[in-house]
Amino acid sequence: MSWGEEQPGHPQGYGQVQGYGEQLPYGYDGYGRQQPYPQPQQPYPQQQSHGQQPYGQQPYGQQPYVQQDYPQQPCPPHYEGYEGYEGYEEPGQRVPVDSTATAPVVEPEPEPVAASSEPAAGGGRDRYFDTLRAVALVRVVAYHTFGWAWAGLVFPSMGIMFGLAGTLMAKSLERPALQVVRSRFRRLLPPFWFWGAFVVLAMMIHDWMPGWQIVYWIVPLGDPPGNAWGEQAWEILWYLRTYLWFVLLSPLLLRLFRLAPVPVLVLSLAPILALTFVWAGPDNRLGTALWDLSTYLFCWILGFAHRDGVLQRMKPAVVVVLSLAALGYGGWYAFAHRAEFGTYDLDEIPLAQAFWSAGFVTLLMWAKARFRIDFAGLTRFRRLDRIVTVFNARAVTIYLWHEIALILAVPLIDQFWKVPAFETYLPLESQWFMFGVGWVLVALFILVCGWVEDVAARKRPRLLP
Template identity: 75%
Template sequence: MGAHSKGAVRTGPVADPAELPRAQAPRPAGRDRYFDALRALALVRVVAYHTFGWAWAGLVFPSMGVMFGLAGTLMAKSLERPALKVLRSRLRRLLPPFWFWGLFVVTAMLVHGWMPGRQIVFWVVPLGDPPGSAWAEQAWEILWYLRTYLWFVLLSPVLLWVFRRAPRTVLPLSLVPILLLTFWRNAPDNRFGTALEDLSTYLTCWLLGFAHRDGVLGRIRPAVLVLPSLAAMACGGWYAFAHRADAGTYDLDEIPLAQALWSAGFVALLMYAKAYLGTDFAWLARPRARLRSRGGTLIRRLDRLVTVFNARAVTIYLWHEIALILAVPLIDLMWDVPAFETYLPLGSQWFLFGVGWVLIAAFVLLCGWVEDVAGRKKPRLLP
């Protein structure tokens, strides 16, 4: 979720016979528009999923796995600096937007009769799921991602040290925790168990971010990476549909092992496209003169949108459910206006989706400055 910058690439261990004997190309300076675009797409998919509830959305684009993979890449880059300094920086950039958002959510729950217990401490540092009332569950249930992200950040110095000892061994072994929780012993039914299950589900995605940053993926032959990735996705998809009756759906969010396998394979392919094929979206940032000469107004606007999404990723994620909640009574009021009732598709979920994005944009303007303050930048309406 932090700003993405470039730097020197660690070469990692000497390549084995399965790897291609070629060096990594130098990374360009500045932001990586490929990763920026993936993060923006992931946020759009999250909002769409919470609007429409599409069970197949995770199969088309496993947004949470992608976001953890991208965050892992950024964390590996950041840990080229002293670990304690990096951890302080990450906490400083994450917690103030969370506190600002939580101030409104907690106040609303208190006004509606919620009585907090000692677990309210998790509203200060979300190492466990913050408690909340059923009335506001749609708003606070998304905090599992921030809790999981925070744990990954805190564990990253150790995870990165272990990963760099034997990356090609650690990557496949990172699926062992979720396999154990699925087939050997279930996670405890408490905050610790929930956090453990989520960490196990997305551990491989986080480590794939390390692998990309360290140049491990770019040295692997296509067949050695692509075939296992496709096999992981096939196993994940099969497991989701095979256990559809048990979970009541094939939605990956409800089946952790299927989520882990599908996301790992999907993220590996996305990272490999960048590392081996050199995929980038540099056309988003072409010089303005060239864009004008080629009718690039749409591209400029898309580039601008990707920039805003990345600079306001925490704000969009935290406030999008509240925007969707508020969109419902707002649309209800529109039914009382005859012209709106006649000419607007007020009963359509797509209309709800559109109104939700209008409200998200309003929250970005009203609350996004907190991310600037947290990042020690000058507060701005839009980056």
């Protein structure tokens, strides 16, 4: 939730398949809904933004505990996986651990790990990445509440979440690829199934009759089908679908990247250029997946570059100039084609999103590697540090349930109007009030549903991590 990202509807599912329906019966006035992409001969459906779309995720794979060779101080547990409580490390070095930081006790996965006489690296938490993910999730919820077109320019949540997920995936692939892929799927699918059971049942009650495509509600490698009544809930699933495809492709992508790191990183922007200027792809689930994968491919491989120390070895002037060039092109394309797309919202313009996210995330990760930023001082602010911890441990839950929380906030606020004191003293018409009520409901979903993430990660279920 590394996680979706992350929409005025996700940070990015560029469209849904035909037949899903056109109108939601209720919600929050259409905020977070996206419009179809104009394209040659026929409109191209736009991708949703989980905050783009959160739902960052990513997700998961946990490495068993390995005792550090430091007799004076026990090594804290290590975590992996995009959506879960993950650990980070700089290439080739161990991240220092703040003795005041707290971390949940994690039982090791029953998966074999090669014995090593060397101490395990990365035993600590990197609060820089943790904080980026937490902010990305907040931005996703805010975007779906207010529909701010400028939100993606200020903080491209989905690009950041895919970048973090790519870093963690590269680290995890130090283990056998099949084991890593299986672990990632295991950590993501149970929370998705739990959430999907409620959504599917609700849509069937509201006259939806599923066909064979319901298999995508089991493994969302394609956009799961649904009706217009539930669209506001399921439109964010583009992020999970894109994440799972990146997980499947990562063993091959990582091999290609390590053959020629910089050329492969630069060429990862070629697919989105081809889709924009050469061929728009088929108008179906495959086409939608191609657009989303192409939009965030650079950010995912950039995570590989950070993990392998490529960014750290590059000349600062080169990194800064290229990043600013990508930002400039992405921003120019968004505003220059504003009339064509009807907005400068990056979530509606894949090419602009790809280049803006590429420049933005590159600067964030390069600064991390160059200046050793770790936000370790965050542990001095115990409540804020606690919030960041919960957001990272419950990234999947927050991403999946936040749209439902915003939907439920509308009828709940309607009931407040029936109480004279509430009508007089509460700003019931304000979207900020709905934003606050939505977060109260998100917190409730974290308590009621978050334990599923613990079960998926083979940890002891807890109300809060």
